Amino acid sequence: MSAVGRKSEARAGWAMSAPALAAITIFFVIPAVASLVLSFTDFDIYALADLSNLRFVGFQNYERLVENPLFWKAMGNTLWFVALGVPFVVALSLFAAMLVNSRWLKWRPVWRVALFAPYVTTLVATAVVWRYLLHTRYGLVNYLLSLFGIAPIDWLGDPHASLPAILIFVGWKTFGYNMIIFLAALQTVPRELEEAARIDGAGWWMRLRHVTLPAIAPTVLLVSILTVAAMFQLFAEPYVMTQGGPAQSTVTILYFMYEEGFKWWNLGSGAAVAFLLFLCILAVTLVQLKLAKRGGAI
Amino acid sequence: MSLRRWTVTLLAAIVALMTIAPLLWMVSVSFMARGEASQFPPPLLPDSPTLDNYRMLFGTFGLGRFLANSILVSTLATALALLFTVPAGYAFAKLRFRGRDATFRMLVAALVVPGQIGMLPLFLELKAMGLVNSYAGALIPWLAGIFGIFLVRQYCLSIPDEMLEAARIDGAGEGEILRRIVLPLLTPIIVTLALFVFLSSWNDFMWPLIILADQNLYTLPVALAAMSREHVQDNELMMAGAVVTTLPVLILFLALQRFYLSGLLTGSVKG
Numbered sequence: 227m228s229a230v231g232r233k234s235e236a237r238a239g240w241a242m243s244a245p246a247l248a249a250i251t252i253f254f255v256i257p258a259v260a261s262l263v264l265s266f267t268d269f270d271i272y273a274l275a276d277l278s279n280l281r282f283v284g285f286q287n288y289e290r291l292v293e294n295p296l297f298w299k300a301m302g303n304t305l306w307f308v309a310l311g312v313p314f315v316v317a318l319s320l321f322a323a324m325l326v327n328s329r330w331l332k333w334r335p336v337w338r339v340a341l342f343a344p345y346v347t348t349l350v351a352t353a354v355v356w357r358y359l360l361h362t363r364y365g366l367v368n369y370l371l372s373l374f375g376i377a378p379i380d381w382l383g384d385p386h387a388s389l390p391a392i393l394i395f396v397g398w399k400t401f402g403y404n405m406i407i408f409l410a411a412l413q414t415v416p417r418e419l420e421e422a423a424r425i426d427g428a429g430w431w432m433r434l435r436h437v438t439l440p441a442i443a444p445t446v447l448l449v450s451i452l453t454v455a456a457m458f459q460l461f462a463e464p465y466v467m468t469q470g471g472p473a474q475s476t477v478t479i480l481y482f483m484y485e486e487g488f489k490w491w492n493l494g495s496g497a498a499v500a501f502l503l504f505l506c507i508l509a510v511t512l513v514q515l516k517l518a519k520r521g522g523a524i
Numbered sequence: 525m526s527l528r529r530w531t532v533t534l535l536a537a538i539v540a541l542m543t544i545a546p547l548l549w550m551v552s553v554s555f556m557a558r559g560e561a562s563q564f565p566p567p568l569l570p571d572s573p574t575l576d577n578y579r580m581l582f583g584t585f586g587l588g589r590f591l592a593n594s595i596l597v598s599t600l601a602t603a604l605a606l607l608f609t610v611p612a613g614y615a616f617a618k619l620r621f622r623g624r625d626a627t628f629r630m631l632v633a634a635l636v637v638p639g640q641i642g643m644l645p646l647f648l649e650l651k652a653m654g655l656v657n658s659y660a661g662a663l664i665p666w667l668a669g670i671f672g673i674f675l676v677r678q679y680c681l682s683i684p685d686e687m688l689e690a691a692r693i694d695g696a697g698e699g700e701i702l703r704r705i706v707l708p709l710l711t712p713i714i715v716t717l718a719l720f721v722f723l724s725s726w727n728d729f730m731w732p733l734i735i736l737a738d739q740n741l742y743t744l745p746v747a748l749a750a751m752s753r754e755h756v757q758d759n760e761l762m763m764a765g766a767v768v769t770t771l772p773v774l775i776l777f778l779a780l781q782r783f784y785l786s787g788l789l790t791g792s793v794k795g
Binding site for chain 1: 561
């Protein structure tokens, strides 16, 4: 491809991309960079009123965060969400994809749409629905459990149950999306391969482990990277379902950032949280890529 | 063989039913009388279906206003996003200009940076521009849709260069080529992108929560979240609110699912 095309073509190229590039620069790139700068200032409600109150404070915001137990609580909770949520969502999505991909399945499009539907619903609305489903006394979930003789669980009131409760909701809401990605990958795995393994006497688990998973390893990696990022960005779920409680057991990093920035108006400190969140996502993703390379997935 | 067919299909049916059960129940409870859903065991169907909850929502709580806000913001967000990203996506795919490939590589790299990172500075930026607490402020993030540019570019790559060259030889200007030749070809991806933006902006919560302080400007999710904090006990009412909030996008998705699912694969697998 020649570096410079015809003059009018080049002019049109810039003219057509300029509005979008300008918007991206002003409303995405500059704020992202400014976040780092802001994190080294003491921007608070006084600076919001009068910019002359603004001072550079070096790493003070970060030092304060390290001493703040709620920050560590939010960090720990988010890591729990990642550690439990990623395998849970990946397994759930893969199971759904394999079910929908089964060649014995009738009316495939119907099931595919039904399983995908929760993904397009409004998060706040379904969080409200699930808060009710998980109600200790009247909730349908505890009712179903009671049929199996399980005592009612205080899903959103017990600090040990609240995080799994939100994860169940998140899994329900998002598995359809990953299922579609897995389905596309599964359709590229030759049926003969699985058939040959079956004839050799390999059971369901053996076929999954030695035939299907190696064939779709890059997709498993892709889905887990996407899910890690999603788990680091949980906000509306605790906001609606638990307000971070009980006993701060569902305060996520983003929830903490929101309160720091827009409840207490400590924007400098909030920006420091945002920047740390970005570093966390980046670090975990890089580790995943490294592990995958070593394992030969990509 | 036939037994296996039925077992697999039955299993899929059970899983699918469990998946949509919360949505079905949401609709069912929304027609129940006040307090009817607060019993054990929870009733599955309303004893005598009533529209009281909806009447109360639109009457006492003024949900119509929030519904109108949501429709306005999502429609404008969709129109603006298309206006900004479609020409850019086409330019990055088909028009040769200096710095194009380097710029595009930077955009792809920026795709991994979550939008929340810059939320606090963006808020300050919009405050300086006087856009806090306005519809315009709620619309701003949708202008900077890198994903949309990426999606349109992927699709444009399949347009043959000869077609564009032929139009140029016939003396058509670049803007004319985009309008007359390219846009008609892009219809499927434009529908897909419009659907993505409409659904995401409708469902968006954190940004409108931050930028809209005036209750009159609230979108449905923000209004619903505020209501749900005050009316924890009014399950039937809240379910009706959830129905009003989520049913429009659910219907839109069901009507246009083909466009949605194909776009999802272009966006994630090839990316």
